[in-house]
Amino acid sequence: MSVSTVSRVLNNRPDVSDTVRRRVLSVVENEGYIPNNSARDLVRAQSDSIGVVVRGMGNLFFSDLLKTISREIDRGGYNMVLRFIDSDADEVKTGAILEREKKLRGLLFLGGRYDYTPSELSLIGVPYVCCSYANSFGSLREDEYSSVTIDDHAAAYRAVEKLIRLGHRRIAILLPSCNDRSVSELRYNGYRAALRDYGLEFDSLLMAETGGCFEMPESYAGMCVIIDRGVDFSAVFTLSDTMAIAAMKALEDRGRHVPDDCSVIAIDGLAVSEYVTPTLTTLIQPAEEMGRESVRILLDILDGHGQNRHLRLKASVREGGSVRQI
Numbered sequence: 504m505s506v507s508t509v510s511r512v513l514n515n516r517p518d519v520s521d522t523v524r525r526r527v528l529s530v531v532e533n534e535g536y537i538p539n540n541s542a543r544d545l546v547r548a549q550s551d552s553i554g555v556v557v558r559g560m561g562n563l564f565f566s567d568l569l570k571t572i573s574r575e576i577d578r579g580g581y582n583m584v585l586r587f588i589d590s591d592a593d594e595v596k597t598g599a600i601l602e603r604e605k606k607l608r609g610l611l612f613l614g615g616r617y618d619y620t621p622s623e624l625s626l627i628g629v630p631y632v633c634c635s636y637a638n639s640f641g642s643l644r645e646d647e648y649s650s651v652t653i654d655d656h657a658a659a660y661r662a663v664e665k666l667i668r669l670g671h672r673r674i675a676i677l678l679p680s681c682n683d684r685s686v687s688e689l690r691y692n693g694y695r696a697a698l699r700d701y702g703l704e705f706d707s708l709l710m711a712e713t714g715g716c717f718e719m720p721e722s723y724a725g726m727c728v729i730i731d732r733g734v735d736f737s738a739v740f741t742l743s744d745t746m747a748i749a750a751m752k753a754l755e756d757r758g759r760h761v762p763d764d765c766s767v768i769a770i771d772g773l774a775v776s777e778y779v780t781p782t783l784t785t786l787i788q789p790a791e792e793m794g795r796e797s798v799r800i801l802l803d804i805l806d807g808h809g810q811n812r813h814l815r816l817k818a819s820v821r822e823g824g825s826v827r828q829i
Contacts, residue, residue, distance in 0.1 A: 659693025781824030
């Protein structure tokens with residue numbers, strides 16, 4: 504019987520069968536243990552913790568994910584050990600150190616590289632789930648790890664397709680990089696695929712890269728670069744909501760009103776983007792489902808009831824006022 508099952512019984516969790524509950528409580532009584540906070544601390548002292556490594560401390564999307572992950576880990580009878588790292592730090596090495604220091608049972612990575620190799624991940628000795636990304640450009644076998652994310656290529660395709668169906672033909676793109684072997688490249692490829700499938704030519708003058716950065720100052724500067732080229736465009740696709748907010752300000756500062764003069768669409772679904780004027784039209788990443796499923800996969804593996812899996816969730820369109828038909 505797993506430690507987490509005992510913990511759930513001692514903490515009176517509802518997700519335990521009556522048969523298992525009676526067996527655990529019988530042992531508790533026979534051994535003289537009392538199922539209270541002291542017993543809870545005793546159980547959790549036996550490496551009953553799950554590590555969560557968050558790569559990118561300024562990523563607003565992760566804040567919603569963490570709320571769900573924290574709740575689900577607690578419901579499962581585990582402790583959460585949280586570690587934030589910079590966006591350019593090594594999440595695998597951080598996870599490996601955390602695993603050894605805290606004697607973790609499992610790991611969740613929020614944000615990370617998309618090109619792991621088996622030798623790099625051999626540092627990790629416990630089950631782990633990549634939450635919000637997958638090893639799209641790496642060489643891991645699918646049975647070696649788990650992941651929960653959206654289909655970034657498909658989400659970008661849908662965003663650009665929406666603009667095309669509204670009559671837009673000159674669609675700019677603001678992105679960190681077009682060949683970073685990460686989420687940026689996946690979404691860039693989705694943008695290119697939508698243009699191609701609808702018979703539209705790609706124009707490099709309608710693209711600005713922010714040097715691998717999703718931050719607002721760099722995004723604002725990138726949008727200004729496109730505007731200052733003097734090329735014609737009626738819409739902009741940005742790879743994140745924060746980039747879109749910066750792009751909208753740059754457009755307004757240069758005298759181009761959204762959406763009358765230029766439509767803007769993005770991917771993320773951050774709560775903050777509902778409060779800009781106009782409200783941003785964006786494809787929502789299902790943070791609640793993403794966090795819940797990531798923890799469920801990990802707990803199933805730890806409890807011996809599951810194996811590595813990969814879920815690709817669908818982003819949904821949140822209509823706002825930042826796009827219009829032309």
